Amino acid sequence: MADSRVSIDRLFHALGDPTRRSMVEKLSAGPMSASSLAAPLDITLTAVVQHLKVLEECGLVRTEKLGRVRTCSLDPAGLSILDQWIKSCRSLWEERFDRLGEMLAEPEDTK
């Protein structure tokens, strides 16, 4: 069973780091190799791979190693999307029960 709160916490941990945010921002323009990600950030490839692991774990990024090149891309599915959907479903019902409360509070003769 999906635990929305756990995934949101992991997401915030992942994106709480400025280097990882930079990486996600760069990847939003299209897939890149891990070494292309490392260069402008002035960090080692090892460091990039560590960050990628964290991003992969929360479903934001997907990586594939072909030969010596690790290609990284934003995961199009993304945990967050279904979380959004589930949250809107819940909000929808919260609004309905708000409206129910308002309707029930109306005086008898207006029904």
Next chain:
Amino acid sequence: MPEPTVIHNTFVIERSYPTLLEQVFAAFANPARKRRWYAESERHVVEQFEMDFQIGGYERARYRMGDTTPFPGVPLTNVGVFHDIVPGERIVSSSTMSLGDKRVSVSLVTVELLPTDTGTDLIFTHQAAFFEGSGGPQMREQGWQHLFERLARELAH
């Protein structure tokens, strides 16, 4: 590698209303009453709402999404059936939700009503299977935007 494409989710909403239980139950059982709080919304136009409130009876609704939603002009369809009704106590139903012709979710919904000194307690349990790919590319964009906005707010603290 194929990944699971169904996400299961359960949430519970509890409310207390300062209203007699019979009236709260009537808000669920009477189609005209139910339409007012359940179907009508500022965010969409109700094109269809029918409810046959009995075990085995269907509830059908179709809404045309409005401009403030991620899917303006798209029809959202709910088809539900009542499985268990104990008057004054509980209502159990299941329903499907589709956006356009894309099935988004199937849910099991339980409404329980309990009389209290001040009125009625409502316990609403929603258990659903949400399908991968539901919402399409617009939902994804909205989802990313919304996510980054939320993150920005969170990090501003």
